Each structure stands twice: as structure tokens, then as C-alpha cells.
Amino acid sequence: MTEDRIERPRGRRESLDLGPSEPAAQDTPAPRKISLKIGRKSADSSDAPAPQEQEIFTASRVQESAGDRYESSPETGQPSAPRREISFETANSPGASPKSGGQRSVSIDLGTASRPAQQRSLDLEGGADHPVGSVGQGIDGPGSELADEEEPVKRPRGLGSILPLGGRDEDRKGTWKGTGYSASDDDAHRQVVYRIPSMMTQTMWMFMVQMKLFAKLKWTYFMLFAALLIPIAVVLASDYINLLLSEFGFVTGYSTTYIAGLLCMMPLMMGLFTSVLCGTQIPNEFKERTAYMNVSLPMSRISFYLGKYLAGFMLCLGVFVFAYGMAVAVSTTKYDLIFSDLLAESLAITIAGVFAYSATAFCIGSFMRRGSSMIPFILMSVVLPMVCILYYAMFQDSDPTWILMLPCFLCEAALGILGAQMSGSAGMIIIPMMDMTATWTMVAIGIVWGIAFLLLGMYRTMRREM
């Protein structure tokens, strides 16, 4: 009798195969056959009558008793040849073949035994090809189909019977051989032992899940719409926009100042967007109690932290790069010449600014259990610039230009490179005083600032008690 407790294979998942799709003929293992004598006469082929009608059995679980048993022949009273007793739970085998000798015997092909009618059916959609490793396929995604129960089966069953057996052998690893499992065990999937992927893979999955969450948030679409407002406003109210830009000195003979004018609200937007997207992630996890599910998974908190941060950073970066693209596209309607080197430098500073702002917001959020997302915004876009400006004004004589290199002024520097004399932010008054030859130093400081805050937030998250 087989054990009620099924021995689970250990080791790598690669040692388990979900069944080959269409094994080559030479690779098909010979089905294991067990002959048993159900009849009453002894096995004597010389007295064999005509072959009997084929018996049909379905074996869902085969049990073998230990040892052999002897059965007396009712005709002769003599013990017949020893036979191995095999009991069946149900009956239906396609592999039965009659035997001669006045006996009814059945061959059972354990490798091809079909499941009884009560086999659970899955209404999974069909499809041979489906992307492996994509997020969002769901349970009903493409790539799964219900196996046709009436199809003649010549290959191992079990998981292979309910999975689509298309040509994607690369999805299956290893082999069922030597695992000790019956290939016809429908519950085999409950015995599989999985191995967690690497930290890098888990970080990537966390990143993809967070991006998917962003895709469901209204804020994401608001941000994209804000970037789209640039061309929309110019198209709908071009005269008014041009007048406004002229008033503030953005309309010159150069396209870069025009671009800077279209992006003049970038400092405020950067503080706002990074605060909302990056600064609220960790507090929201606690507010909605999803953090307790995430932290108890076999995932390092570093993966959790970095995956979420990278998603926020990439989204914010995407929005601002999109805004740059919109501004450049609109400026081509007015100017023929685009200064790509200045644009590239401005974009690089903006990227460093997004990194610094988002890391700061994320770090502040990791210290909060619940709280306003405006704290990073107020800090980076209002408080810090005002403090730095006051310091600069008070200590002008000692030439404290270094303070203007802090990351809170990176957006102003990005606009200043393009020739802007002002911006829509608290730090706009220092643009004329900035050293535009030291922009790469500002980028480096922004990156170091971002890394420092990122590490601080990571340390806080790792030590945090739930």
C-alpha cells in the first residue's frame, strides 16, 4: 500500500519535470506493465482458448501488497501459480490486453492510465505561446488550456495533463524520473518544493509590481497630463503663452530659453511629484497594512525597499523626460535650431535632481508610519531653499557659493543652463548667482546626496520593527 504521506522531492525545482510535450518515439519510456491473473485457471498456454474480450480498467491509485499470495484453483483445488495481488480503487485502463490460457488478465500501463471522469476540469484559456516572466497575465492569461480528456494519451499525466502541452519545452525542467511520484497523481502540484529566486530577481519583481500599482493610481495619469499640458496650453492659448513668456524674458533668439520657459514650473513639480509618488509608498504600506504581508515573504527588505524606490524613481524620471520632450517638440514650431549640448546638460542635471529629490522623499517616508506626503515637498522645495538663500544673503562676504550647489537647487540649475533668468520656484532668485560652469559638480553632489539618503532609508527599513 502506498503511504498516505507522500515523500516530497527535495532539491532544485529543475529536478522536476512537468512532462514533455511530444516526446520522441525513442525517448518514450516503455510503459510499466503489471500483469495480473484475475481468472481461475492456472497459467497453461497450451490449453489456451480463444482470446477473451478486452477488459477495461482505470487505475487511479495502484496498491501492491507485500509478498505473493497463492490462490487455489476451484477446479483442481491445487494452488495456482503465485500471483502478486494488486487492488484498484477504480477501473478503466486503455492498455488492457487479453491473455490466453482461459484466463482474463489485464495489463495496466501506469504511465498512461487515464483519470476518472471526476477529474477536476480547469477552464483555463488555451494558447501554446505565452510570455514567461511577465506580470499581469493572471490566472486566466494566455498560455493555459484544458487538456482534451478524449485525446489518446501516450505520455505521462499528472501536471502534464492539465498544462498546455505545446512546444514550450523550455518551460519544463528536469524529469519526473526518479522522483518517486506517480505520474497520474493529480495532486502532484501540492508536493512540489520551490526555490526562491535571487535577490536581484525579487527586486525586479517588486519593481514590476510597484509599477503595476502605479498604473492603477490616478496620480500617475495626472502627472502625465501635467507634462502634456505644455503642448496643450501652447496650442490652445499660444498668444497668451507667448506673451507671458516674453514678459518674463523667456522669448529670445534662442530656443533653449523658450524651452526653459515651458519648463519653468519644473522645480515645484519635481518636489510635488517625488513627494507624492516616492514619499508615500512606505507610509501607505503601513496605513493599508500591506507591509505585514510583504515583510513576511521570503524577500529581503533591501529588495522590498529598492524595488519600490526604483519604480517611483523611474516613473518620476519618465514624466520629466516626457516633459522635456514635449517642450522640445513645441519649440521646434518656433525655432529651427536646437542646442543639443545644452539640452543634454540640462537633462543630466534634471535626472540628478529627480534622483536626489526622490531618494530624499523615500527616506523621509521610511521614517513615517503614516503622515503627510507634503513633508518632503515642503522640505526640498520650500524650507531648504529658503534656508540656503538666507545663509547666502547673510554670509555673502565669505562667498558661500558652495551652498548653491545643494541638490535643492538642481532644477534651477537645469533651467539656468538653458538661459533662464528665473523659474517658478522659491529658489528662482539665486539663478543669476549660480556658477554654470560647475554644473557637473552639482550633478555629482546630487548623486552623492541621493545615495546617502537612500542608504539611510534602507537602514531604517531593515531595522524597522513591525
Place this chain on the structure above:
Amino acid sequence: MNDTPAIEAVGLTKMYGGFAAISNVDLTVRRGDFMGLLGPNGAGKSTTLKAITGLLNPTSGTVRIGGISINDHRRAMEHVGCVIETPEPYPLFTPAEILEYVGRLYGLDSREIQIRARDVLETVRMWEWRNKKIGEFSKGMRQRVVLAQALLPNPDTIILDEPTSGLDPRGMVEIRQTLSDLKKMDRSLLISTHILSEVSEICGSVTMIRDGRVIASGDVSKLIHGIGADKEITLEIKTLKPLTSQAIRDLSGCRGVTGTERMGDYTVKLDFSGTTEDQAHVCEMAFRSGLGILAMNEKGADLESLYMELTKGDEIQ
């Protein structure tokens, strides 16, 4: 045979300032064993479970899951499914999306996720809701989804903190059945619950905590009989035929029987404080009476009595 315990906590202590939430808690769950963690409110059950699963860092003590220290959180939790501190899944996701996310983190590929997700969602009766947003679910439904994500990766060890809270009676029964089925598959379970019948039904061993300390731990029946040996219990016998005076005299004359009380024509209650052999003798005598025994219930030697005995002093004032 692998003798490594599924969960082993030694000397767990957690201090919050000068307050000891748990103090020197030792807890061992053998492989294949189901253990219940009982205790009054504020006893330290959740703190113990959080320390075991790495949600908080104990002040002192060690925790090993499957022989792996919890300091190596990823490896220790690799074959563990847990539901601690009433977590919630992302409200904007559907159950299918949550299970796909969890499955990916555990190393399942897309097909395995499809199969396992179907299985666990059907187990918790959430299959028809698989593509609905979790934010629209009731508390009980969200609880089921969380339980499904814990069962998805075929964990060796399952740690649950009041898994049936928020579920309707049918849901409770089905979850209990699911957990009972897991026992046949050589899984280990540590469950914290206030529902004593759950522990009686599915757990073979129990650990009781009070004021942050372990007050009892071990096999359920041994613990019960441990207190039963010094405690009087009540045997209630229901007969098919009306009770006779002779039968009652015979029963009251058995060793260990300290009192009898007739509860109508067909029921008699015996106050009993003897040994288990004496109790067996009482049963034999009852059968020999010829009255036809319909039922014989033992009251007082159960988990509830054990719990009430060990948590004396915590009554509501």
C-alpha cells in the same frame, strides 16, 4: 528521517523599554506537528509570532525555522507561509494578481502559478472572485485571500495568527478542514487562536503563554490529563433504557466516583477523580448494566478546562 524541528525558538525575549513583552519563551514545533499557541489577550502571542517570523528583532534569544536562523530571513522563510498581524493585500490588485506576485517571489513560473492559484483559491472559496479588486471585498474575503497567498508555495511550515477571524462559520469549518488536510502532507503548523475548539480539533500540541511567559507546553492530551489527574471531572452517561437504582448503585460504587446525580430517567452524572484505569472500569460497569449506552461524555478534562485553570486571575473584574 529529518529530526530538525520545523520551528525552534529558544530564550526569546523582547523588551520595550523596561517592559518585557515576552520573556524567555521556548517553543519547539516538531516536523509534521500542529501546535496551538494559546493565551489571554496581551499575553505575548503575537509578539512571539512576530519574533519567530522576523517582523521584529527579539532582544535576546534565537529562532530557527527548518534549522535555519531567522537572521537569514530569506532562506529561513523560503518554505514558510504565514499570516501575521492581519495583513492586507493591495486593494487595487485582484486575488489573481496578488497570487502571481507572491508566486513570483517564491520562484514559481507562470504555469505553476496558474495551477497553484486555482487550487488555493478554490480551497478558500475565492475562485469566482479572482478577477475582482480586493478593495471591494469584505474583511472575511480579504482574510481568505491572505490565507491563499500563504498556502500558494506549498510551504513546509505554516504560521497563522488567528486565521479564522472574520470568517463566517462555513468559512471557519472549511479552513479547519484545509488545515487538517495539510497534516496528512507532513506539514507543520503553528497557529495562534482564541478558538479552543480549533486547537482541540487540529492541534496535537499546545503552548500556553501568559504575561509573556510560557506556562504550559506539550502534548494536548498529556497536558489535559496532567491537570485531570488532580482534578475532578464529570462523566455524563446517557442510556437507552431507563436508569435503575441498581445500576446507579453499581456506578457509584466504582473506584474514583465521588458522587452521582441523576438527570432524568436516561442520564446520570458522575463526579469522578480517579485514574484513567478507574475511568475505564466505570465505562465497563456502565456497559455491563445492560441499559444500552447511547453516549458517555467527559467534561472537565478538556482544553477549555486546562486553559481556564492556567489563566486563573485574568477574569474580567
